[in-house]
Amino acid sequence: MGVTTPRYALHALIAPALTNAIQRPTISARCYRLPFTFCLLPFAFEKDVPMPRRAREDEPDHTSPPLDVVIQGDCVDVLCTLPDASVNVIFADPPYNLQLRNTLLRPNQTIVDGVDDEWDQFSDFADYDAFTRAWLHECRRVLRDDGTIWVIGSYHNIFRVGAMMLDLGYWVLNDVIWHKTNPMPNFRGTRFQNATETLIWAKKSADQQRYTFNYHAMKHLNNDKQMPNVWHIPLCTGPERIKVNGKKAHSTQKPEALLYRVLLASSNPHDVVLDPFFGSGTTGAVAKRLRRHYIGIELETEYITIARQRIDELSATPGDDAALITPSKRSAPRVHFGQLIESQYIQIGQPLYSRQRDVVATVKADSQLRWGEHAGSIHNIAALAQGKSACNGWEYWYYEDEAGNLISIDRLREQYRSQHLIAEQDVRAASDG
Numbered sequence: 001m002g003v004t005t006p007r008y009a010l011h012a013l014i015a016p017a018l019t020n021a022i023q024r025p026t027i028s029a030r031c032y033r034l035p036f037t038f039c040l041l042p043f044a045f046e047k048d049v050p051m052p053r054r055a056r057e058d059e060p061d062h063t064s065p066p067l068d069v070v071i072q073g074d075c076v077d078v079l080c081t082l083p084d085a086s087v088n089v090i091f092a093d094p095p096y097n098l099q100l101r102n103t104l105l106r107p108n109q110t111i112v113d114g115v116d117d118e119w120d121q122f123s124d125f126a127d128y129d130a131f132t133r134a135w136l137h138e139c140r141r142v143l144r145d146d147g148t149i150w151v152i153g154s155y156h157n158i159f160r161v162g163a164m165m166l167d168l169g170y171w172v173l174n175d176v177i178w179h180k181t182n183p184m185p186n187f188r189g190t191r192f193q194n195a196t197e198t199l200i201w202a203k204k205s206a207d208q209q210r211y212t213f214n215y216h217a218m219k220h221l222n223n224d225k226q227m228p229n230v231w232h233i234p235l236c237t238g239p240e241r242i243k244v245n246g247k248k249a250h251s252t253q254k255p256e257a258l259l260y261r262v263l264l265a266s267s268n269p270h271d272v273v274l275d276p277f278f279g280s281g282t283t284g285a286v287a288k289r290l291r292r293h294y295i296g297i298e299l300e301t302e303y304i305t306i307a308r309q310r311i312d313e314l315s316a317t318p319g320d321d322a323a324l325i326t327p328s329k330r331s332a333p334r335v336h337f338g339q340l341i342e343s344q345y346i347q348i349g350q351p352l353y354s355r356q357r358d359v360v361a362t363v364k365a366d367s368q369l370r371w372g373e374h375a376g377s378i379h380n381i382a383a384l385a386q387g388k389s390a391c392n393g394w395e396y397w398y399y400e401d402e403a404g405n406l407i408s409i410d411r412l413r414e415q416y417r418s419q420h421l422i423a424e425q426d427v428r429a430a431s432d433g
């Protein structure tokens with residue numbers, strides 16, 4: 001790639017001033033190419049879409065970015081042409097800077113197909129750091145104030161990337177460990193098998209109040225248990241792995257399952273997802289499946305061709321947006337436990353159980369529970385029974401169905417909502433109309 005330290009080190013200092021001078025050219029809706037020159041001379045192949053200009057520091061650029069495109073160029077150059085605060089979420093899978101010194105052989109003397117691509121070569125750590133700082137700086141500018149960024153890396157680079165993110169003002173929300181369930185062995189047997197990569201999920205600053213986290217979608221995806229930060233997902237193999245002439249088309253193609261979780265967790269339908277290291281287009285493919293817009297940036301022509309073809313071949317996901325959304329319980333209409341009794345979803349005197357059946361309380365007509373000599377709300381009695389100061393009773397109590405199975409009272413609340421409150425909304429909508 002021939003990256004040099006001064007190039008990226010200077011970027012933060014002079015890019016804003018230089019880019020103010022850029023004329024606004026036009027670009028192809030599918031792809032445009034930028035030369036490797038500090039955003040000085042963006043060049044148009046086809047004249048379809050106006051290319052946004054880097055905003056002046058004193059005059060924020062609020063134009064819209066081009067959507068559902070793969071932009072060819074160095075990501076720092078391209079990023080500095082995108083408008084301020086214009087993307088909802090960023091997924092970045094940057095060069096790892098693997099620094100492979102020797103050819104790696106399997107025990108049968110065949111060569112391991114590792115990451116030795118030119119785009120992964122940096123002259124030293126300082127070189128890599130200057131590059132990392134430059135793209136992370138621009139990503140922070142183009143990210144909306146309620147947006148978040150994901151950066152994935154291995155032990156070779158993720159610690160440097162993480163430190164840089166904190167220096168630039170990002171605030172880490174989680175580190176997610178991707179546990180590869182089918183990792184490559186350590187052929188030499190000199191270290192542990194390397195079975196993980198780390199994703200840093202961060203917001204723009206410590207003060208940022210709002211960001212998208214589809215908590216309940218993640219919980220449902222995890223068999224109705226809170227999604228932990230360790231994700232067990234296989235490497236991309238089999239039919240999903242794109243091949244050209246029988247060889248891997250891209251050395252580091254990520255599994256779609258990983259991007260599926262990332263995008264479902266942190267974005268909503270029609271949001272804009274930016275990937276500054278697009279590679280084989282995994283982010284774009286999953287964005288299309290989940291009906292998000294994407295902007296991909298990639299240096300290499302061959303990867304762009306593969307990515308475009310991959311995304312074009314995907315048919316649109318059928319159905320409406322409701323299939324892609326998990327309404328947050330916080331925004332759902334409020335239902336009180338008493339409403340379940342009034343509507344006979346729960347009966348007076350009915351026993352309610354803890355998950356292990358070791359606590360049993362009975363329902364009173366006034367919606368309180370009776371437990372021994374105590375009476376109180378579903379929340380108070382649940383807390384009391386566990387010796388806690390507070391507890392969400394909707395998640396603690398179960399009733400027994402006719403077959404003797406324990407069912408969460410939260411399920412009844414959902415049924416009540418869908419049968420009563422949705423119907424009420426329909427009536428209101430009909431009378432309004």
Ligand SMILES: C[S@@+](CC[C@H](N)C(=O)[O-])C[C@H]1O[C@@H](n2cnc3c(N)ncnc32)[C@H](O)[C@@H]1O
Nearest residue numbers: 074075093119252253254277279280282298299
């Ligand atoms: C780790 S791979 C990303 C793989 C991708 N996530 C996928 O699933 O296919 C990094 C990609 O970034 C590209 N790249 C490296 N340096 C770049 C730069 N300065 N600007 C834009 N793309 C770059 C490489 O060509 C490579 O395709």
